[in-house]
Amino acid sequence: MPNIVVLVKQVPDTYSERRLSDSDHTLDRDSADAVLDEINERAVEEALLIKEAQGGEVTVLSVGPDRATEAIRKALSMGADKAVHVSDPALHGSCVIQTSKVIAAAVGKVDGVDLVIAGNEATDGRSGAVPAILAELLGYPQLTHARKVVIEGTTIKVTRETDEGLTHLEASLPAVVSVGEKINEPRYPSFKGIMAAKKKPVETLTVADLGIDAGEVGLASATSTVVEAAPKPPRAAGQKVEDEGDGGAKIAEYLVGQKLI
Amino acid sequence: MIDLSVDEEHDALRATVREFAREEVAPVIGDLYEREEFPYALVAKMGEMGLFGLPIPEEHGGMGGDYFALCLALEELARVDSSVAITLEAGVSLGAMPLYRFGTAEQKERWLPPLAAGTALGAFGLTEPGGGSDAGATKTRAVRDGDSWVVNGSKSFITNSGTDITSLVTATAVTGTDDNGRKRISAIIIPSGTPGFEVSRKYSKVGWNASDTRGLSFTDVRVPAENLLGTEGRGYAQFLSTLDEGRVAIAALSVGLAQGCVDESLTYAAERSAFGHNIGSYQAIQFKIADMEVRTHTARLAYYAAASKMLRGQPFKKEAAIAKLVASNAAMDNARDATQIFGGYGFMNEYPVGRFYRDAKILEIGEGTSEVQRMLIARELGLAG
Numbered sequence: 001m002p003n004i005v006v007l008v009k010q011v012p013d014t015y016s017e018r019r020l021s022d023s024d025h026t027l028d029r030d031s032a033d034a035v036l037d038e039i040n041e042r043a044v045e046e047a048l049l050i051k052e053a054q055g056g057e058v059t060v061l062s063v064g065p066d067r068a069t070e071a072i073r074k075a076l077s078m079g080a081d082k083a084v085h086v087s088d089p090a091l092h093g094s095c096v097i098q099t100s101k102v103i104a105a106a107v108g109k110v111d112g113v114d115l116v117i118a119g120n121e122a123t124d125g126r127s128g129a130v131p132a133i134l135a136e137l138l139g140y141p142q143l144t145h146a147r148k149v150v151i152e153g154t155t156i157k158v159t160r161e162t163d164e165g166l167t168h169l170e171a172s173l174p175a176v177v178s179v180g181e182k183i184n185e186p187r188y189p190s191f192k193g194i195m196a197a198k199k200k201p202v203e204t205l206t207v208a209d210l211g212i213d214a215g216e217v218g219l220a221s222a223t224s225t226v227v228e229a230a231p232k233p234p235r236a237a238g239q240k241v242e243d244e245g246d247g248g249a250k251i252a253e254y255l256v257g258q259k260l261i
Numbered sequence: 262m263i264d265l266s267v268d269e270e271h272d273a274l275r276a277t278v279r280e281f282a283r284e285e286v287a288p289v290i291g292d293l294y295e296r297e298e299f300p301y302a303l304v305a306k307m308g309e310m311g312l313f314g315l316p317i318p319e320e321h322g323g324m325g326g327d328y329f330a331l332c333l334a335l336e337e338l339a340r341v342d343s344s345v346a347i348t349l350e351a352g353v354s355l356g357a358m359p360l361y362r363f364g365t366a367e368q369k370e371r372w373l374p375p376l377a378a379g380t381a382l383g384a385f386g387l388t389e390p391g392g393g394s395d396a397g398a399t400k401t402r403a404v405r406d407g408d409s410w411v412v413n414g415s416k417s418f419i420t421n422s423g424t425d426i427t428s429l430v431t432a433t434a435v436t437g438t439d440d441n442g443r444k445r446i447s448a449i450i451i452p453s454g455t456p457g458f459e460v461s462r463k464y465s466k467v468g469w470n471a472s473d474t475r476g477l478s479f480t481d482v483r484v485p486a487e488n489l490l491g492t493e494g495r496g497y498a499q500f501l502s503t504l505d506e507g508r509v510a511i512a513a514l515s516v517g518l519a520q521g522c523v524d525e526s527l528t529y530a531a532e533r534s535a536f537g538h539n540i541g542s543y544q545a546i547q548f549k550i551a552d553m554e555v556r557t558h559t560a561r562l563a564y565y566a567a568a569s570k571m572l573r574g575q576p577f578k579k580e581a582a583i584a585k586l587v588a589s590n591a592a593m594d595n596a597r598d599a600t601q602i603f604g605g606y607g608f609m610n611e612y613p614v615g616r617f618y619r620d621a622k623i624l625e626i627g628e629g630t631s632e633v634q635r636m637l638i639a640r641e642l643g644l645a646g
């Protein structure tokens with residue numbers, strides 16, 4: 001009966017226009033609708049699938065501003081049991097290492113964790129480093145880019161998918177897993193789940209509650225900061241292929257030329 | 262004190278259905294619509310989400326929500342597509358709700374759980390070839406023969422009546438005459454596949470092309486006596502109350518279509534340019550969109566007001582008729598304006614607004630025409646016919 005912690009993050013909706021703030025190049029959280037990151041929905045789904053098959057408990061853990069409660073609620077309405085929310089103004093502008101330290105400390109607040117599941121990369125920051133840093137900090141094995149997760153007793157087996165192919169990994173619990181896009185199709189919460197989420201416990205913690213000094217986190221002491229940001233240049237006009245009976249071959253040629261196939 | 266705000270849970274439901282409509286319905290519906298195919302896969306997913314059980318208590322397999330939850334789901338679905346929305350609307354408000362409201366414990370236990378789960382669909386057969394507005398003129402007859410009812414007659418335009426997962430149709434039928442010579446109308450549950458119960462081929466329709474609409478015929482259809490739904494002779498009153506609720510649902514669905522027109526027009530007005538500027542920079546287009554927004558907003562308030570009375574157990578017949586009338590007009594007007602804003606592309610099936618245009622008209626006809634709504638409103642004002 002694995003005790004699972006799922007890391008979730010509230011991110012700006014990819015459907016809305018996303019911006020960085022002019023003053024310090026951190027995410028302008030007011031400019032876009034905030035949603036539970038899609039990759040985290042898959043992480044939650046995977047935890048729920050494991051729970052449904054083997055029992056156990058699913059705790060969602062989020063480090064983020066007060067608004068992140070919406071992402072937490074969504075995960076709870078999908079079926080997670082409880083939540084830990086680390087919210088502290090001191091965290092503003094934290095880098096991946098600082099954030100991972102906070103997450104590691106918060107994971108420590110959950111009793112007897114067997115498995116930490118994360119998405120492999122958030123759609124906003126896209127550093128893709130948190131699961132690995134977290135595993136290092138916790139001293140757990142890391143099984144990243146999972147396409148398939150199987151738990152057998154105290155052993156975890158993961159199929160990792162990369163551009164090169166599939167790798168089969170095995171480790172003993174407790175472990176950190178990060179999941180990729182293809183792991184599953186997340187469920188939509190039902191109204192019953194939405195109603196039930198209201199009554200599930202959410203523990204809110206500050207960095208001080210985690211025994212971390214406020215000076216160790218946040219923009220001022222971050223190991224990396226964003227110094228400049230520019231929008232992507234508009235896409236250049238595409239290349240037209242005239243079909244004179246050999247359209248298919250020409251397209252294939254083009255794709256080979258671009259090393260796309 | 263007045264509060265028209267939507268609570269957190271209903272808001273979360275709205276967001277969930279919105280996401281579902283955007284991610285799951287939008288990418289596939291154009292194709293299904295053109296091929297006139299019933300959206301089985303989408304219905305299955307909606308079932309898993311519990312949408313078919315929204316206003317039905319958990320003991321009958323539902324979500325334990327309320328009718329307003331259903332309305333919000335319908336609005337968000339119709340914002341993207343009406344065929345899917347009407348499948349849900351008819352399935353719940355016409356298929357399942359009469360069983361829930363008027364059914365015996367045994368009937369509910371037998372029929373409701375699969376309907377609430379969306380694994381089965383129920384249909385409601387009121388309209389006949391000879392007329393729908395004058396529902397009291399029903400010609401279909403049911404005669405008691407021992408432990409059975411024997412039903413003869415036919416029904417027209419019945420939604421969800423011929424899908425692979427349709428489990429029953431509740432049909433209104435004349436079961437006798439009162440002492441004063443008035444017809445006694447009752448509702449009878451006719452399970453799909455009962456001998457003599459024929460379902461015609463799908464109609465070729467102007468809109469709602471991915472929804473299932475068929476004609477039904479009953480030839481000596483024999484069902485057990487316990488298939489009577491509610492009280493014998495009370496069928497007319499029963500379906501009037503079913504339709505009052507249904508009107509609020511259709512109003513919500515209409516608001517969704519009207520909103521979809523605003524959504525699409527806003528995007529297109531910002532993208533499309535003519536004479537060197539975005540068409541959205543021209544006041545003629547801006548005013549059209551402003552008017553569309555006004556209609557949508559007004560219609561939404563009208564259905565919220567009706568729903569709020571309904572949920573508080575107050576009389577809401579007039580409010581339901583007003584909401585249905587205002588919202589279906591808003592849908593029709595917005596669909597016309599949105600199509601205009603899209604120019605030639607508005608007439609192409611490749612853009613959703615063309616589909617909205619085709620789907621809007623029926624909203625002024627189904628579950629009581631606009632004339633019938635006005636008759637109801639006038640009657641509620643004490644104007645006797």
Ligand SMILES: Cc1cc2nc3c(=O)[nH]c(=O)nc-3n(C[C@H](O)[C@H](O)[C@H](O)COP(=O)(O)OP(=O)(O)OC[C@H]3O[C@@H](n4cnc5c(N)ncnc54)[C@H](O)[C@@H]3O)c2cc1C
Pocket residue numbers: 351355384385386387388389391392393394395417418419420421466469474623626627628629630631632633
């Ligand atoms: C796609 C679709 C799905 C449907 N689904 C269902 C369903 O699931 N179940 C079901 O039972 N029915 C269903 N219907 C039928 C629908 O409810 C009827 O078409 C509608 O109620 C109108 O009835 P009618 O078509 O017989 O028109 P009529 O009643 O013949 O009306 C014709 C015209 O006369 C007007 N009129 C009638 N009486 C008066 C009056 N006294 N004063 C002024 N004007 C009047 C009407 O408003 C209308 O404009 C569906 C219809 C469609 C097209």
